[in-house]
Amino acid sequence: MIFALNQRPPFAAPLPFAALAALFAGCAGETPPDTAAGPDAESRMVEEVRLDPEEARREAAEIRREVSVDLADEFVLTLWASEKLLADPVALHVDERGDVLVAQTTRHRNSEFDIRDHRDWMIDSITWQSVEDRRAFLHRELTPERSEINRFWLPDRNRDGSHDWRDLAVNRDRVSRVSDSSGDGTADRAVVFYEGFNQEISDIAAGVFSIGNDVYVTAAPDLWRLRDTTGDGWADQKESLVHGFGVHIGFSGHGLSGPTRGPDGRLYWAIGDYGMRVRDREDRLWEHPHEGVIVRSEPDGTGFEVFAGGLRNTHEFAFDAFGNLITVDNDGDHPGEHERLVYLIDGSDSGWRINWQFGKYTDPDNNAYKVWMAEEFFKPRFPGQAAHLLPPLAAYNSGPSGLARNPGAALSPEWEDFFFVSEFRGNPPRSHIGAFRLESDGAGFRLAEQRQILSGLQATSLSFGPDGALWFADWIEGWSMNGEGRIWKLDTVDTASRELRRETAALLKSGFSGLDGRRLAELLGHADARVRLEAQFALAERGAEGGAILLESARGAETRLARIHGVWGYGQL
Numbered sequence: 001m002i003f004a005l006n007q008r009p010p011f012a013a014p015l016p017f018a019a020l021a022a023l024f025a026g027c028a029g030e031t032p033p034d035t036a037a038g039p040d041a042e043s044r045m046v047e048e049v050r051l052d053p054e055e056a057r058r059e060a061a062e063i064r065r066e067v068s069v070d071l072a073d074e075f076v077l078t079l080w081a082s083e084k085l086l087a088d089p090v091a092l093h094v095d096e097r098g099d100v101l102v103a104q105t106t107r108h109r110n111s112e113f114d115i116r117d118h119r120d121w122m123i124d125s126i127t128w129q130s131v132e133d134r135r136a137f138l139h140r141e142l143t144p145e146r147s148e149i150n151r152f153w154l155p156d157r158n159r160d161g162s163h164d165w166r167d168l169a170v171n172r173d174r175v176s177r178v179s180d181s182s183g184d185g186t187a188d189r190a191v192v193f194y195e196g197f198n199q200e201i202s203d204i205a206a207g208v209f210s211i212g213n214d215v216y217v218t219a220a221p222d223l224w225r226l227r228d229t230t231g232d233g234w235a236d237q238k239e240s241l242v243h244g245f246g247v248h249i250g251f252s253g254h255g256l257s258g259p260t261r262g263p264d265g266r267l268y269w270a271i272g273d274y275g276m277r278v279r280d281r282e283d284r285l286w287e288h289p290h291e292g293v294i295v296r297s298e299p300d301g302t303g304f305e306v307f308a309g310g311l312r313n314t315h316e317f318a319f320d321a322f323g324n325l326i327t328v329d330n331d332g333d334h335p336g337e338h339e340r341l342v343y344l345i346d347g348s349d350s351g352w353r354i355n356w357q358f359g360k361y362t363d364p365d366n367n368a369y370k371v372w373m374a375e376e377f378f379k380p381r382f383p384g385q386a387a388h389l390l391p392p393l394a395a396y397n398s399g400p401s402g403l404a405r406n407p408g409a410a411l412s413p414e415w416e417d418f419f420f421v422s423e424f425r426g427n428p429p430r431s432h433i434g435a436f437r438l439e440s441d442g443a444g445f446r447l448a449e450q451r452q453i454l455s456g457l458q459a460t461s462l463s464f465g466p467d468g469a470l471w472f473a474d475w476i477e478g479w480s481m482n483g484e485g486r487i488w489k490l491d492t493v494d495t496a497s498r499e500l501r502r503e504t505a506a507l508l509k510s511g512f513s514g515l516d517g518r519r520l521a522e523l524l525g526h527a528d529a530r531v532r533l534e535a536q537f538a539l540a541e542r543g544a545e546g547g548a549i550l551l552e553s554a555r556g557a558e559t560r561l562a563r564i565h566g567v568w569g570y571g572q573l
């Protein structure tokens with residue numbers, strides 16, 4: 001069902017699955033495109049799907065019985081949301097209430113490009129220095145005068161009789177809020193929070209994160225902030241906080257992703273080797289057009305800066321208990337190369353440039369030479385390696401997509417120090433979720449342990465929920481969109497009722513703004529990183545009063561973690 005924004009819908013019946021799939025696939029009801037970096041031009045509509053809770057629970061159990069997976073003995077797997085509630089999920093974020101924000105795409109490989117499908121564009125693409133260069137090329141290459149040439153691969157989506165760049169601005173990605181309204185442990189409701197991100201230069205919506213009532217979405221060329229100011233479930237405010245990501249056309253899936261909040265209170269997110277050219281709110285120019293970067297800013301978009309560069313394609317990343325940023329970078333698909341487990345530091349360069357993907361392009365006498373491979377930039381540190389780059393910690397498994405770290409009060413105590421990674425390989429039996437643990441090694445780390453948790457599902461994104469379970473989005477099958485998607489929960493056996501997990505969930509749900517300063521100071525030493533950070537952020541928001549408590553904690557708290565959070569919180573001030 002689709003309802004006007006200002007009309008209270010009757011919510012009498014769920015949207016039929018076939019109709020929902022058609023909507024997700026962008027096959028029906030196409031409306032005017034998003035044409036500006038401000039609020040969209042499309043009509044404001046609210047769509048809600050409700051399932052009978054008992055039917056949803058019964059169907060989830062049936063799907064779980066039918067799905068064949070290899071699962072580590074100490075884990076249990078349950079289906080939380082079926083394909084009746086979502087489709088083609090690229091990223092998810094579980095908020096403090098246990099609702100799930102899901103970024104879903106209809107633009108993948110049809111309204112954004114893979115250079116392997118357009119090899120004649122390659123030379124042009126690597127010359128671009130800005131998003132506007134990309135836009136100008138598309139307007140030249142996909143002009144209405146070339147409609148007959150383009151009709152063999154570009155559908156006339158806006159039905160104006162011409163196959164041109166305007167047809168790239170029709171399909172819209174969306175963010176939905178999926179929830180369990182009955183409280184029985186299975187999702188039964190999905191509300192479309194926002195739909196758009198469909199300029200002709202828009203990549204897919206590949207990351208979502210929330211802070212309070214603000215929802216942040218990464219959809220190149222912008223980091224967007226969405227707000228629902230009326231309480232009707234639809235984001236009626238959309239603001240581009242940072243613009244200028246996605247300079248090149250490269251391998252599909254290298255767009256903006258991974259938004260999360262760091263221990264300094266700032267937002268962090270990543271772009272793959274599509275590159276960026278950003279002029280920030282303080283009128284500073286940041287030019288990294290040929291490499292992937294991790295960037296950060298204050299939650300309002302001010303204070304923007306590049307944190308780490310020289311990356312190829314990191315999807316998600318996480319901070320350890322001491323604020324170290326850990327992730328896995330995808331390889332360049334060269335023979336003998338491998339994915340890389342990386343510890344990234346402020347100002348680092350990991351060595352990748354988009355040029356390394358293509359060798360010497362069209363020169364038949366020198367086409368095999370690739371600096372990345374010849375200089376062995378992809379290998380962990382070895383004697384004689386180039387000193388200008390930050391080498392990886394270790395080789396890693398293929399297809400890393402989602403990544404999350406156990407915040408402390410999740411799963412069972414055995415898994416407290418582990419990072420979890422999904423390996424997306426386009427085929428369920430070959431796709432996995434694994435875990436690794438690091439140990440200190442000089443000024444860095446070494447890979448201490450790896451374990452395989454699950455095989456048989458195509459997880460795209462991971463997020464720990466307030467309940468302490470590991471939640472993940474399931475693409476289900478293949479590389480292409482299929483109009484289906486699910487959300488699963490991984491947990492350790494018989495640990496959901498552990499006292500620490502119950503306490504953590506209750507704290508996260510109730511919030512921290514109403515707690516007094518002494519209580520917040522106590523929580524700076526809590527066993528769960530999410531609780532420590534929220535206590536830190538709450539104190540930092542209280543100005544001088546909170547600053548005095550943070551400084552006192554930094555100087556003399558009983559635990560090292562409480563002292564560290566005191567330092568971080570005082571730094572925020």
